[in-house]
Amino acid sequence: MNPQKEESKKASTKTKRKKIQFSKFYPDFFIERDWDKCIKCKICIRECTYEAHGWDSKRETLTEDHAKCVGCHRCEAMCPTGALTIRKNPSDFREHDTWKPWFIKNVYKQADTGGVLLAATGCAVPFRNYWDHLVLDACQVTNPPIDPLREPMELRTYLGPKPDKLEVVLEDDKFHLKTKLGPLIKLEVPIMFAAMSYGAISLHVHQGLARAAKELGTLYNTGEGGLHASLYQYGSNTIVQCASGRFGLHVDYLNAGVAIEIKIGQGAKPGIGGHLPGEKVTEEISKTRMIPVGSDAISPAPHHDIYSIEDLRGLIYALKEATEYKKLVFVKIAAVHNAPAIASGIVRAGADVVVLDGLRGGTGAAPTMFRDYVGIPIELALAAVDERLRQEGIRNQASLVVSGGIRCSADVVKAIALGADAVYIGTPALIAVGCTMCGRCFTGKCPWGIATNNPELIKRLDPETAFEKIYNLVHGWAHEIQELLGAMGLNSIESLRGNRDKLRAVGLNEVELKILGVKHAGE
Amino acid sequence: MAFEIDAKELHYRELNKLIRKAIAQGEKHLVLKNVNGQRYIAAGVSAEVDIDIYGVPGLDLGAFMRGPRIRVHGNTQDGAGNTMDDGKIIVEGMAGDVVGYAMRGGKIFVASDVGYRVGIHMKAYMDKIPVIVIGGKAGDFLGEYMAGGIIILLGMYSRYPERPIAGIFLGTGMHGGVIYVRGGVPETQLGGALQIEEVNEEDQKIIEQHLSEYSKDLNYKLEEILAEKFVKIRPKTHRPYGKLYAY
Numbered sequence: 001m002n003p004q005k006e007e008s009k010k011a012s013t014k015t016k017r018k019k020i021q022f023s024k025f026y027p028d029f030f031i032e033r034d035w036d037k038c039i040k041c042k043i044c045i046r047e048c049t050y051e052a053h054g055w056d057s058k059r060e061t062l063t064e065d066h067a068k069c070v071g072c073h074r075c076e077a078m079c080p081t082g083a084l085t086i087r088k089n090p091s092d093f094r095e096h097d098t099w100k101p102w103f104i105k106n107v108y109k110q111a112d113t114g115g116v117l118l119a120a121t122g123c124a125v126p127f128r129n130y131w132d133h134l135v136l137d138a139c140q141v142t143n144p145p146i147d148p149l150r151e152p153m154e155l156r157t158y159l160g161p162k163p164d165k166l167e168v169v170l171e172d173d174k175f176h177l178k179t180k181l182g183p184l185i186k187l188e189v190p191i192m193f194a195a196m197s198y199g200a201i202s203l204h205v206h207q208g209l210a211r212a213a214k215e216l217g218t219l220y221n222t223g224e225g226g227l228h229a230s231l232y233q234y235g236s237n238t239i240v241q242c243a244s245g246r247f248g249l250h251v252d253y254l255n256a257g258v259a260i261e262i263k264i265g266q267g268a269k270p271g272i273g274g275h276l277p278g279e280k281v282t283e284e285i286s287k288t289r290m291i292p293v294g295s296d297a298i299s300p301a302p303h304h305d306i307y308s309i310e311d312l313r314g315l316i317y318a319l320k321e322a323t324e325y326k327k328l329v330f331v332k333i334a335a336v337h338n339a340p341a342i343a344s345g346i347v348r349a350g351a352d353v354v355v356l357d358g359l360r361g362g363t364g365a366a367p368t369m370f371r372d373y374v375g376i377p378i379e380l381a382l383a384a385v386d387e388r389l390r391q392e393g394i395r396n397q398a399s400l401v402v403s404g405g406i407r408c409s410a411d412v413v414k415a416i417a418l419g420a421d422a423v424y425i426g427t428p429a430l431i432a433v434g435c436t437m438c439g440r441c442f443t444g445k446c447p448w449g450i451a452t453n454n455p456e457l458i459k460r461l462d463p464e465t466a467f468e469k470i471y472n473l474v475h476g477w478a479h480e481i482q483e484l485l486g487a488m489g490l491n492s493i494e495s496l497r498g499n500r501d502k503l504r505a506v507g508l509n510e511v512e513l514k515i516l517g518v519k520h521a522g523e
Numbered sequence: 524m525a526f527e528i529d530a531k532e533l534h535y536r537e538l539n540k541l542i543r544k545a546i547a548q549g550e551k552h553l554v555l556k557n558v559n560g561q562r563y564i565a566a567g568v569s570a571e572v573d574i575d576i577y578g579v580p581g582l583d584l585g586a587f588m589r590g591p592r593i594r595v596h597g598n599t600q601d602g603a604g605n606t607m608d609d610g611k612i613i614v615e616g617m618a619g620d621v622v623g624y625a626m627r628g629g630k631i632f633v634a635s636d637v638g639y640r641v642g643i644h645m646k647a648y649m650d651k652i653p654v655i656v657i658g659g660k661a662g663d664f665l666g667e668y669m670a671g672g673i674i675i676l677l678g679m680y681s682r683y684p685e686r687p688i689a690g691i692f693l694g695t696g697m698h699g700g701v702i703y704v705r706g707g708v709p710e711t712q713l714g715g716a717l718q719i720e721e722v723n724e725e726d727q728k729i730i731e732q733h734l735s736e737y738s739k740d741l742n743y744k745l746e747e748i749l750a751e752k753f754v755k756i757r758p759k760t761h762r763p764y765g766k767l768y769a770y
Contacts, residue, residue: 115769246625250608251569251589278762290648295761300668304643305602305621318583322567
């Protein structure tokens with residue numbers, strides 16, 4: 001049943017009744033204009049894609065529709081005289097610890113439309129953030145710290161299966177590796193760019209990510225929207241994704257990158273598929289995804305050829321066979337209750353890399369209830385999966401990559417100490433190119449030119465700027481990681497991997513400590 | 524001259540290596556004998572080549588392939604034509620589950636029955652329109668999530684006279700493409716949000732065009748197939764989620 005349709009039917013048969021929209025009465029934001037500074041240049045009108053700013057031609061003045069403001073701060077940033085401030089709407093409901101405005105307003109929205117609450121970004125509920133309860137070690141007196149500016153410091157990471165043992169032979173006074181290694185991926189920095197599809201984000205951002213990955217010696221991920229023709233040149237820094245919708249997925253695409261990621265799940269919305277709304281399927285997107293303009297691009301919840309670990313093995317090897325064993329196969333799942341057992345199955349199914357995406361993983365569109373309440377924090381999932389794979393003696397058979405809520409270089413270092421080989425970042429890369437986390441990516445109207453492919457809006461962020469900003473961010477993080485390693489007396493990221501002794505917890509209970517495999521500070 | 528490969532006791536990896544090698548050497552017609560469940564035959568092969576298969580191919584026959592024309596002289600297991608891009612698979616017997624999953628182009632002609640989840644999320648773009656023709660009956664979820672392409676279901680050459688022409692949830696979540704069913708399908712078998720209508724002249728032309736090729740390939744009598752009317756099943760909307768959300 002579609003309540004909206006029912007409503008329109010009723011409206012046409014009975015006399016027209018004015019529809020009350022409770023959700024429009026209480027805007028989230030308040031547009032404050034300093035009339036002393038405003039020069040009525042109307043830039044705010046042009047910049048706001050949500051039409052929150054208007055012009056009253058009778059009174060020859062600017063107007064504001066607070067209800068339309070999404071809090072993206074574009075007008076504030078672009079106003080040449082600094083006349084605009086976007087505030088949280090100061091209007092308050094009566095204080096109530098259970099019925100916070102968030103819940104009240106959501107009820108209004110659903111009462112108005114009968115729809116499913118939709119959101120973007122990642123989990124907004126303040127569940128305990130374990131990164132913020134973990135601290136790192138440093139050398140004092142007994143072993144000297146290392147200064148990365150003086151001494152070599154290795155961040156290089158190899159992704160892919162490592163052999164159980166290495167055999168070497170001595171020939172002509174030189175040692176040669178006898179063990180035959182499969183293909184491995186070399187990363188100069190253990191930070192990759194998470195899957196964000198062309199379609200969800202603009203071509204310019206994709207171009208920026210691809211170039212940044214190349215210059216940094218790491219990888220970016222196409223997401224499931226296919227690969228734009230202009231990006232095939234970055235193949236050696238590309239992970240292509242095979243999700244349940246299989247959009248734009250053909251032989252050239254599979255062979256384009258160095259790895260293929262089977263996306264089973266996403267931290268922001270475990271258990272459900274993806275859906276690029278028809279509004280975002282423009283001419284160019286249509287070409288890459290190979291679907292008609294304006295139609296919804298729907299990815300089913302499961303891959304319908306995968307209903308078991310056996311089936312997953314089927315697809316992993318179908319992909320390997322189709323690409324003649326030259327590509328690594330990643331399998332990405334959302335971190336859920338049974339992640340350790342599932343990860344074990346994934347490794348045994350033949351995946352080269354297991355990707356875990358946690359509760360706080362980002363998205364351009366997810367039902368709010370999924371974004372906020374489905375899945376588990378990545379810190380716990382990572383520790384549990386790493387431990388399980390070690391216990392089973394198969395940790396070396398696949399690399400472990402984690403994502404979902406990595407915000408700074410210390411989070412990266414902690415993730416690696418907990419057992420990750422590398423991390424994926426998505427949201428930080430978008431913030432680096434100007435995202436203000438307003439969370440309206442699914443409208444296709446992103447005023448910052450990031451989560452849109454409207455030909456006019458994408459001009460607001462050129463590929464060169466996107467590249468520079470993303471490159472700078474990871475460059476900065478990489479140096480911080482070197483500093484943190486040096487302080488711990490390590491000269492290689494390899495020595496930190498799974499080295500939980502370098503971590504201590506502050507303020508966690510015994511269960512949490514046990515899962516994380518970390519001692520409390522002071523121990 | 525056909526190039527023959529004896530698949531007896533060969534692992535799929537070796538078999539596929541031999542197939543790729545033969546194609547690279549310029550062979551245009553391969554005959555695979557004694558195939559016995561080898562997976563991924565011709566997966567990802569991008570070439571114009573004829574492949575005759577004797578025996579039963581295993582999982583994901585012709586997955587991701589672009590171009591080969593495969594004829595299976597017998598039955599095939601699950602996943603035939605998985606995400607296939609172009610080419611043709613003719614199955615002279617039955618095919619298992621998930622035939623033509625996310626298929627993007629080319630044709631799959633099955634002489635008799637198919638299993639569950641056939642033609643899920645097929646899609647079409649411009650003149651790339653995938654086609655599946657099923658001579659027998661289909662299991663549950665035929666054409667689920669279909670975003671484009673054509674499925675033609677005949678129900679004539681089935682080993683299961685007692686079963687309905689298609690299992691339940693036919694076309695569930697379908698938002699593009701079309702399914703033609705010979706003689707119609709009981710409403711109990713259909714998913715929601717579908718439109719069932721009589722075929723028009725244009726539909727009839729499409730049906731006859733594909734069935735004429737199908738009947739020639741499989742030695743069926745076209746007049747016999749066309750003796751009964753077809754119904755057309757298509758989605759009510761291309762934007763099933765257009766009005767789903769509140770924000």
